[in-house]
Amino acid sequence: MKKVMVFGTFDIFHPGHKNFLKQAKKCGDYLIAVIARDKTVKDVKKRKVINNEKERQKTVQESQLADKVILGSLGDKYEVIKKNKPEVICLGYDQKFFINKLGEKLEEFKLNTVIVKMKSYHSEIYKSSKLKRRS
Numbered sequence: 644m645k646k647v648m649v650f651g652t653f654d655i656f657h658p659g660h661k662n663f664l665k666q667a668k669k670c671g672d673y674l675i676a677v678i679a680r681d682k683t684v685k686d687v688k689k690r691k692v693i694n695n696e697k698e699r700q701k702t703v704q705e706s707q708l709a710d711k712v713i714l715g716s717l718g719d720k721y722e723v724i725k726k727n728k729p730e731v732i733c734l735g736y737d738q739k740f741f742i743n744k745l746g747e748k749l750e751e752f753k754l755n756t757v758i759v760k761m762k763s764y765h766s767e768i769y770k771s772s773k774l775k776r777r778s
Contacts, residue, residue, distance in 0.1 A: 645671035648729035650715065650738070652679045654692045656702045662764035664708035667733035670759055676709035677723050683715060687740050721748045724756070732756055736763040 649667045653660050653676075668674045678700045684692050694702070696714055704712045716722045720741050724732070734742060738760075749756045 644673050645731065646673045646675060646727065646729040647671035647731040647733055648675045648677060648724065648727060649709075649733045649735075650677045650679065650741070651735060652684050652688075652692065653699050653703050654684075654694055656699070656706065659764045660703075661706060661708060663733075663735055663761050664703075664706070666761045667731075668708065670731045670733055671729075673711070674709045675711045675713065675727055675729065676703050677713055677715045678703060680715050680717055682717060683720070721745075721752075724748065724754070725752045728752075728754060729756055731759060733759050733761050736761055 647667050647670045649664065651660065651663070664674065664676065678696055679687075681692055681696045684690070692699070700712050700714060703709060713723065721744075732745070745758065749758075
């Protein structure tokens with residue numbers, strides 16, 4: 644079984660997120676979606692979420708696009724990778740947080756994980772920051 648892992652805030656769950664999860668699912672047999680913690684979003688993106696982490700986790704679970712939906716760690720952000728040992732990590736086309744050390748962390752954990760960047764899906768429309776400005 645080939646495990647695939649994705650990471651995201653998934654605050655306003657929109658068609659771009661759904662497409663991202665569908666693309667990632669095609670990269671393996673079992674998709675694990677890691678939901679960013681509220682505190683992490685506030686610390687890293689310098690903003691609060693609209694929907695709290697439990698609501699966001701539930702929304703992604705209810706979409707049935709991922710086989711497992713878990714909350715990220717409040718401590719070591721890479722711990723979830725070490726624990727789940729994915730063969731593939733799929734990144735969003737615009738993902739920029741926690742990826743600069745990803746390669747070295749995979750080496751440190753002795754994983755041969757492949758990193759794949761997903762394509763955008765109508766990013767001129769379906770991008771959370773743009774959707775938040777409209778509401």
